[in-house]
Amino acid sequence: MKICLDKITGKTIRYPLDGVAWFPPELGLFVASEPGWISVCRSDSETVLLKGELNGVLQSSCGRCGVHVEDDFNNRFEYVVSSRKEEIPEEQEVECSDDALNTLYLQEPEIDIDEILREQAYLESPVRMLCSENCKGVCQGCGAQLNSESCSCSADYSDSPFAILGKINKK
Ligand SMILES: [Zn+2]
Ligand SMILES: [Zn+2]
Numbered sequence: 275m276k277i278c279l280d281k282i283t284g285k286t287i288r289y290p291l292d293g294v295a296w297f298p299p300e301l302g303l304f305v306a307s308e309p310g311w312i313s314v315c316r317s318d319s320e321t322v323l324l325k326g327e328l329n330g331v332l333q334s335s336c337g338r339c340g341v342h343v344e345d346d347f348n349n350r351f352e353y354v355v356s357s358r359k360e361e362i363p364e365e366q367e368v369e370c371s372d373d374a375l376n377t378l379y380l381q382e383p384e385i386d387i388d389e390i391l392r393e394q395a396y397l398e399s400p401v402r403m404l405c406s407e408n409c410k411g412v413c414q415g416c417g418a419q420l421n422s423e424s425c426s427c428s429a430d431y432s433d434s435p436f437a438i439l440g441k442i443n444k445k
Contacts, residue, residue, distance in 0.1 A: 275387040277314060279357060279380070282322050286315040289387075294330070296388035301399045304347065306330025312387055314355075322355040324378075324385065328394060337402035338411035339419055349398045353378045355385055 275289070290311045297304040312326035332347040353376045360379040378390070410420035415427030 277385045277387060279322065279355075279383040279385065282314045282316045284316050286313050288313040291328075291391070296391045297395055298392055301395055302332050302334030302403070304330050304332055304395070306347075312390075314385070317354075320357050322385070324353040324355050324390070326351050326390070326394070328391070328398075332399060332403070334403045336405040336409055338404060338409040339421055340412070341405050341419075341421075343403050343405045345400070345403060347398065349394055351390075351394050352376065353390065355380060357383060 275291075277289075281287075288311055291309040294304045294306060294309050306329060309330055310326060310328040312324060315323050317323050328347060328349045328351075330347050332345050334343055334345075335341065336343050355378045357380050378385075405421075412418065413420055413425045413427055416425050418425040418427075
């Protein structure tokens with residue numbers, strides 16, 4: 275979805291999100307019957323305040339053992355959208371501050387809502403979902419699911435094909 279800046283007035287317009295096709299598949303599956311909304315309202319001739327909310331369930335697989343996991347995904351966000359040219363202060367590091375509003379500088383006079391939603395999905399999704407903090411994962415020697423099975427491996431598994439999996443999972 276894209277919103278033309280010309281159409282935004284000083285009156286808040288709220289758009290319900292009608293799908294989750296924008297959700298990046300590498301983060302998992304975002305499941306929601308009513309995924310949320312975004313609203314836009316003009317602050318001045320060059321600035322628009324954008325707010326939004328996402329509500330659903332994120333489905334993925336455990337980063338250690340691979341079982342299906344779900345987590346609530348609820349997120350509110352706000353952006354100041356500016357059609358001004360981005361001002362980059364000279365010889366000064368751009369400071370990142372949590373309480374500062376996200377500012378989005380537009381290249382074109384329209385707001386790409388999907389792009390904002392994708393950014394929020396990345397910001398709010400866990401780097402790795404786990405079925406439990408204590409998940410024991412998969413045995414690097416025999417591939418057993420250590421949460422539900424025990425195995426008698428004790429040797430050095432560095433030659434096993436599962437060792438690679440273990441190294442990936444430990445990242
Ligand atoms: Zn697990
Ligand atoms: Zn084993």
